[in-house]
Amino acid sequence: RKEVEQDPGPFNVPEGATVAFNCTYSNSASQSFFWYRQDCRKEPKLLMSVYSSGNEDGRFTAQLNRASQYISLLIRDSKLSDSATYLCVVNLAPLKLSYVKLTFGGGTRVLVKP
Amino acid sequence: EAGVAQSPRYKIIEKRQSVAFWCNPISGHATLYWYQQILGQGPKLLIQFQNNGVVDDSQLPKDRFSAERLKGVDSTLKIQPAKLEDSAVYLCASSLDAPGRVEETQYFGPGTRLLVL
Numbered sequence: 001r002k003e004v005e006q007d008p009g010p011f012n013v014p015e016g017a018t019v020a021f022n023c024t025y026s027n028s029a030s031q032s033f034f035w036y037r038q039d040c041r042k043e044p045k046l047l048m049s050v051y052s053s054g055n056e057d058g059r060f061t062a063q064l065n066r067a068s069q070y071i072s073l074l075i076r077d078s079k080l081s082d083s084a085t086y087l088c089v090v091n092l093a094p095l096k097l098s099y100v101k102l103t104f105g106g107g108t109r110v111l112v113k114p
Numbered sequence: 115e116a117g118v119a120q121s122p123r124y125k126i127i128e129k130r131q132s133v134a135f136w137c138n139p140i141s142g143h144a145t146l147y148w149y150q151q152i153l154g155q156g157p158k159l160l161i162q163f164q165n166n167g168v169v170d171d172s173q174l175p176k177d178r179f180s181a182e183r184l185k186g187v188d189s190t191l192k193i194q195p196a197k198l199e200d201s202a203v204y205l206c207a208s209s210l211d212a213p214g215r216v217e218e219t220q221y222f223g224p225g226t227r228l229l230v231l
Contacts, residue, residue: 008154032218043205043222044157087156091218099145099169099211100218104156 001026004090004105011110013078020074021108023088033064033071034089038107044087078112085109116140118223120206126229132194135226139188139208147220148181148191149205157205163189164211196230203227
C-alpha cells in the first residue's frame with residue numbers, strides 16, 4: 001500500500017462548478033498535511049496547509065479526518081486557471097526529529113472547462 | 115527574493131553516460147532536497163541535506179546516484195551510469211530551518227528534465 005494515495009483523475013469540471021477530491025495516508029502518526037499545486041511542466045508550489053480544524057483560503061477549503069486518515073480539498077466556483085495537478089503531501093517525520101519528511105501523493109489532475 | 119536555481123534545464127544523454135545537475139537554494143535556507151519526478155507521478159525524495167550533512171538518503175540508488183552539498187550552500191546530483199528508467203524531472207527544493215524550529219514549506223526550483231536514450 002502506498003503511503004499517500006490519490007485518485008489520479010482527471011476531474012473534468014465545468015467553469016463555476018465545485019469539485020472535491022480526497023487523499024488517503026497510511027501512517028497514523030503523520031504530523032502535518034499540505035496541498036501543493038503543480039501546473040503542467042512547472043514545479044510544485046504550496047497551495048495550503050491542512051489543519052485539524054479545517055481551513056479555508058478563498059475558494060479553497062481543506063479538511064483533515066484523522067480517524068479515517070484522509071484529507072480533502074474542495075474548490076468552489078472553479079476558474080479556468082484552477083486547471084492543474086493537486087499534490088497531497090504528508091509529513092511523516094516524528095515530532096522529535098528536527099527535520100521534515102514529506103511524502104507526495106501521485107497527484108489529482110483537475111481540468112476546468114468553459 | 116531569488117528562488118531556487120537549477121541547471122541545466124534540459125539534458126539528453128545516452129544510457130551508460132554520466133550526468134550532473136546543479137542546484138542553488140534560496141539564500142539562508144538550511145535544508146536542501148533532491149526529488150525525482152517521473153511522468154505522471156508525484157515527486158519522490160532522493161536525498162535531503164541539512165546544512166552540509168545528509169539527513170535522509172534512504173531512497174537514493176547509491177550504486178549509481180550520488181549527491182553532495184559542500185559548504186552547506188549549493189548542491190550537485192550525479193548519475194553514473196544512467197539507465198533508461200532515470201528519465202524524469204529532477205527537482206531541487208529548499209526550506210528555511212532554524213535551531214529549534216522546523217519549517218515545513220518547501221520551495222522548488224524549475225527542475226532539470228532528463229531524457230536517457
